[in-house]
Structure formats: C-alpha cells, structure tokens
Amino acid sequence: MEFLDFLFIAIFVIYIIRSLIRLVLPMIFQSVVNKAQGQQQNYQRTTNNKTTGGIKVDYIPKGKKNSVPDTEGEFVDYEEIK
DSSP, X not given: OHHHHHHHHHHHHHHHHHHHXXXXXXXXXXXXXXXXXXXXXXXHHHHHXXXXXXOOOOOOOOOOSSOOOXXXXXXXXXXXXX
C-alpha cells in the first residue's frame, strides 16, 4: 500500500511541476527576449547618435596621369606570332 501511495503522490507532483513549467517557462523566455530587444535598441540608438569621423581633403596634388612609375620598368609592345 505504501508503494502505491508513493507512486500516486509522485505522479501528482510530476504533473503539477509539468503544468507549472508550461505556464512559467514561456513568461521567462518572453522576458529574456524583451530584455535582449531593449538592449539591441539601446545599442542602435547610441551608435546612430554618435557622429562618425569624416575625412576632409583640402589639397589634391596634381601629378602625372597615365604615366608609369619608375619602379614598374619599361613596357614593350609585342606582336603575336602565328
């Protein structure tokens, strides 16, 4: 008789724990997701508000265009031999 009482109580406790988990676990996951979304939104707000550094070019030197630098060597035209 004691074994049957233990078995019924164990099944009842497992059933109650299982029901509580089904109710509580989604709320916990929802709060974790909401917290992560809030952190992501805060991060995006702070990164969007920061001014990014820019580059300003005051002077562009006029150099030789389409010329080959001395380090490249000479280029020789070739003809294809058949």
